[in-house]
Amino acid sequence: MTPALNKFDASLLAGFREGMTFASLREARHRGPDRVRGVYAVVYPFDSKRKFLNEGTGGWFQNKDPNVECAVLEKRWVHESRLLYFGMTGAPGEGGNLHDRIALFSRFGRGSKVGHRGGRYIWQIDGSADLIIRWRPIPDEVPRSVEQRLLQRFLGQYGKLPFANLVE
Numbered sequence: 001m002t003p004a005l006n007k008f009d010a011s012l013l014a015g016f017r018e019g020m021t022f023a024s025l026r027e028a029r030h031r032g033p034d035r036v037r038g039v040y041a042v043v044y045p046f047d048s049k050r051k052f053l054n055e056g057t058g059g060w061f062q063n064k065d066p067n068v069e070c071a072v073l074e075k076r077w078v079h080e081s082r083l084l085y086f087g088m089t090g091a092p093g094e095g096g097n098l099h100d101r102i103a104l105f106s107r108f109g110r111g112s113k114v115g116h117r118g119g120r121y122i123w124q125i126d127g128s129a130d131l132i133i134r135w136r137p138i139p140d141e142v143p144r145s146v147e148q149r150l151l152q153r154f155l156g157q158y159g160k161l162p163f164a165n166l167v168e
Helices: 007-012 022-027 070-076 098-109 120-124 143-158
Strands: 038-043 083-088 132-137
Touching (some): 022 098, 038 098, 083 143
Antiparallel strands (some): 038 083
16 A cells, blocks of 8 residues: 655645556556556655665666766655656647656666656666556646646745656
8 A cells, every 4th residue: 555645745646547556567568548648747655765776777878877876866855755756748749648658767767778868766766666657647738837837836845846857
């Protein structure tokens, strides 16, 4: 059972599907998220204190090391929140959907050389396969706008971005 989110984090995830772990998503051969535009979030489901890996499971893309020093990860961690990352699909007319984008993110986390460096700090968390990925279809909105609102609300509450969001 996933530990409860605080009231603020739960409000940010209003309308998001309950989701699944990366491990169960992979076992289901990435059958889960819909093939529609949307946003997604990664949630830390453990009661125990997080542990960071010096070398995570993320893939090297274009010869870029996805790993950073554990001290950087410690500094970025938002202790009051279980929300680690917000991502999005392409805007209307740009293509991209939740199913494909989350599958790409997951494959990057297994070490594949794919273009999804956003959120790469996720893969330096020990037990990253058991993190929860949740998603929200938004067929009538621009995903980037929704992601920006989520990030701005998070920043307003906690004074910094979610752990693995490196840019606003």
